[in-house]
Amino acid sequence: MKEARFKKTYSQGTMTVTEIWVDRNTGVNYLYHVNGYSGGLTPLLDREGKPIITAVYDE
Incomplete structure (x- = not known):
């Protein structure tokens, strides 16, 4: 299966949500x-x- 292009690296909140995606x-x-x-x-x-820019590494 192909790996997802975007990865969530930060999440805050439930009703009001702030996230960082790479x-x-x-x-x-x-x-x-x-x-x-x-x-x-x-x-x-x-x-x-x-x-x-975040350095991208294979996980």
């Missing part, structure tokens, strides 16, 4: 936030506006 192909970190019926996804950026 793209295993690129290493780019994404922030996902949901509250009730609305939510959003955006890349995490550093102070210079560049995407935060």
Whole structure:
């Protein structure tokens, strides 16, 4: 079976949820936030506006 492209690395909350997901192909970190019926996804950026990259290792 093919491994999932995204991996959840952080989760906080139950009704209001904040999660960080890492793209295993690129290493780019994404922030996902949901509250009730609305939510959003955006890349995490550093102070210079560049995407935060996590080294991707085979597990």
